[in-house]
Amino acid sequence: MGGGKRLRPLLVYASALLCGVPVERVDAIAAAIELVHAYSLVHDDLPALDNDDLRRGRPTTHVAFDVATAILVGDALQAHAYRVLATDATLGSDAARRQLVLDLAAASGAAGMAGGQAMDMEAAGSRADLAQLEHICRLKTGRLLEAALLMPSRLAEGLLPQQLVALQQCGERFGLAFQLADDLLDIEAPARLSGKPQGSDHRNQKPTMASLLGREAAHRRLAALQEAALASLAAWGGEAEFLRWLCRTQLRVPGAGPVSDGLP
């Protein structure tokens, strides 16, 4: 109810369209990924981590309730994600479900989101270089975005191996570009746009890809990554149009000029 862009569910539906899977069959995937994303926001906002008081323009969970509640809410949201994958009636075969549970657990655990967040905490105040920050970003943000594109393909039939590779490559580039745009937003945008206090990364002395590159180079790299994400989709036709639109509209800094292309 609190809003948010629902980017990960949008990617799930975009991937379903691209893979030829009826969109009503991926609701549970979209919900499970958004539940994991929501739990990670509740935990990342905690005083011991990013210490953010505002999220989506509203008080964060630990501010509105307390730290104990925020920890337990996050824990329960994570469990609920797997409950959704286990119970939803439309997901099809039990074999697909097994793969989806594995995809989500791998993307969000120690070798994915949670591990990336731990490395991100360790990098705060350190002299991490660009390669290290990109690796951290890949785990912390990228793996769940990649999962949003990959998981619907588990319900598809007749996808070629090179199509799966291209989809995975698109997800990787999307994740990196998305984080870079978020870094730039943290530097450039007022709080009313980002829904969080301006410059919380800077306040927390966090080196970011954008701060390391500098604003101008960061904008150039963002544009190049957006092009590369779109290039990964070159083999698809109209069925990839929604995903292309997400690449064009989401991989940019809000307020940094007109969108390069309109609605599909």
Place this chain on the structure above:
Amino acid sequence: MGGGKRLRPLLVYASALLCGVPVERVDAIAAAIELVHAYSLVHDDLPALDNDDLRRGRPTTHVAFDVATAILVGDALQAHAYRVLATDATLGSDAARRQLVLDLAAASGAAGMAGGQAMDMEAAGSRADLAQLEHICRLKTGRLLEAALLMPSRLAEGLLPQQLVALQQCGERFGLAFQLADDLLDIEAPARLSGKPQGSDHRNQKPTMASLLGREAAHRRLAALQEAALASLAAWGGEAEFLRWLCRTQLRVPGAGPVSDGLP
């Protein structure tokens, strides 16, 4: 590596013996439940929750590392539990796996362990009555112990409905008795036995079933629950002997007199 009794894995193996499932087939169930239990300990020990500095006689995770790391370690351990259920080769059919994921998520989420822990926090310092505390205990501690007995039965063939009901009843009684014994331990035992500072419940002003009943009545109730848990197993023969032994040895306060029966 840090020890602990591994009670939940022991219950998993005891249930496998009782259900006629080869014990080597339930390793992943035992591991997944212990991973969820371990994550809950790491989070429950945090300053915002029980604020315990010692666990199993060693510094808790947030003391040995920091609060951020403890939060993320718990998050990653939870994800890993589902990864184990999704990947283990011996669990058999994908349909069984789906049920196991559901069992674990239901036992540990908002309607189980995490929800019970939240209610437990809310009850601290309040005038909760015995029925409320028993309900909290059922969710916070009981549901995962019940899952340890129930989950192996998902791999069994030819179990009768009344056998499943009896197993579930045994789990419910076991959970309540186990928490009551833990309450009494917190009142009675020195830190070297419990591995945590004496009286941390009391220090945190937490009403417990034992403090509400009083020590003498609590010991009587513990003995009655132990008998009731054993009575749930009356229809089984030698295949339930390991589970009976766990009821006899685990549902008591360490150091409160001789064990009523020896090793099986």
